[in-house]
Amino acid sequence: MLVSGRNYRTVWMEGSSVFMIEQNLLPFEFKIFKSKNYRETCKAIRSMLVRGAGAIGSAAGFAMAQAFLETSNPDLILKAKEDIESTRPTAQNLFYATNLVYDLASRASQPQLEAVKIANSIADKDSEDSLEIGKYGNQLISQKAGILTHCNAGWLAFTDHGTALSPIYLAQEQKKQIFVYVDETRPRSQGARLTAWELHNAGVPHAIIPDNAAAYYMQKGKIDLVITGADRIAANGDTANKIGTLEKAICAREFGIPFYIAAPTSTIDLACKTGDDIKIEERNEREVLFQKGHTASGSIKEIRIASPGSSAFNPAFDITPARFLTGIITEKGIIKPDQKIIAGIVS
């Protein structure tokens, strides 16, 4: 997508280096981070310098390729794979990417070349899938629709285009006069920081709302459609996504509003029979108790926003049971969250 007139992906590889948009500096600074080895790329994933289901997958694939470039010792490569997979345990795309690069490169005659090739193809496929998701999802968007989205499943969360926002970009191109309600998405505020930044860049009319206000706008009839991304989808359709997705899905059903998950089929993990099998990452309480932002003078400051004597809980994701989903928008079409249909589309 365009940033100041230049086309960017969120993550890409040149030589043995991986380049990533520093998402934890957005929306206040736009900078590119250059990672010289797989350990630096792991650190970038863990610290959420790069974040979002597809972008994590691409970054993990590139990290795996970096490991192949750094050593030909199978034990060290396996150790690297484990290191990469320990960075963000809920992200299905991460495991999909490390496994694919590892399996194909390990048995190739030229493992290094193959690893880089596969990693690049994962990133390309992620971008192409996102575009397809956009085309299918756009069919759900009527003229003047009010659309709610949670967290960031835009192009920043993928290699390009995004999933939940990809249909929105197409609808905007087709001048459908849509309006997007952007959940702030505490505690890391990916909605207020990243989704709002993306939509502003793309000229899509929108407003940030407190997470608490989603049901208010549903009740007022302002929301015609909810689209969010997914971090992992179980075989039965139960979906792990950013904390708060469950609340929005429950409220959408209460008000009879269609609720869609937009995700490539690589997000589906048939090894997880239901959402109960999905591990939920608990992150540091500092993300809830403190917040970073820009002061009037332009410097980035971290401030404590909660009572000094208190602790916080910080689960990063929740599980939305399949029964709350109207459908899943994939690169292969829009499917019902049904076990048989899901199995069919993955195979």
Next chain:
Amino acid sequence: MLVSGRNYRTVWMEGSSVFMIEQNLLPFEFKIFKSKNYRETCKAIRSMLVRGAGAIGSAAGFAMAQAFLETSNPDLILKAKEDIESTRPTAQNLFYATNLVYDLASRASQPQLEAVKIANSIADKDSEDSLEIGKYGNQLISQKAGILTHCNAGWLAFTDHGTALSPIYLAQEQKKQIFVYVDETRPRSQGARLTAWELHNAGVPHAIIPDNAAAYYMQKGKIDLVITGADRIAANGDTANKIGTLEKAICAREFGIPFYIAAPTSTIDLACKTGDDIKIEERNEREVLFQKGHTASGSIKEIRIASPGSSAFNPAFDITPARFLTGIITEKGIIKPDQKIIAGIVS
């Protein structure tokens, strides 16, 4: 309630001055503001230096008394009443207080003495009602209960004791080993700042959670009971409370968790037939886009936390339809949110 060993109310009157805990400095500083006239008290209400249903009511009653002390011109007193009533249009207790002081003092032989007397009696009644609410609400709290609360309906929101937190303080005194999940309550974070501060002061085990995480803990079976306050209750039981209350109520019903509103009967406005008649205050978008807090060096800084190109919507309250409420905990007992029962308890 005790602060550093000394007993405080949130608002009180001495001579012609009104004293208020500066709630917008909490939890980082504990300071008392002295308001010398009704206009300063209006400003304190509007700026949310004093906030919360009951505390606003007491402050408004004292402001009305200040107006009587400042002038004996009936037109100016009526103008003052209008000024006070324009500060926070959703707060039922505010109108209750201004009307009661105005009506009784206007027809008294010594309007000034009467105004001060009535204003003080409103504050005393608010404190007594809160204690009664605590006793009734405590009956709902079982041993080792997990309790979710939203925003701040603690003693800071009233003259003393609070409503939603009053039962919690009694349960804690009775060593029920409760645990309180404190919704952060964006955008003004009254949960993370005020409720957490209160619970920490009182030694009640608790954790702040992002508003997005409430359904997550409900789904995990950690929440046995939800108690929130109310800013206005319509004749049919529809309840205006802090934005986000509606989401929590919808989710609580989904998971079969009892959802209670705790509020004195003065919060009930029979003139509002349903929630549709309750005016919702839309506040400045800055509350969503910026946040204030403490830096490591101890100074208070305001930072921008959202993408610079984007705007925000900021509705301060939402309406929870009566059908989502298990009951309303009042100073007269716990009632069903039923039109006839409500009319009976108010009269």
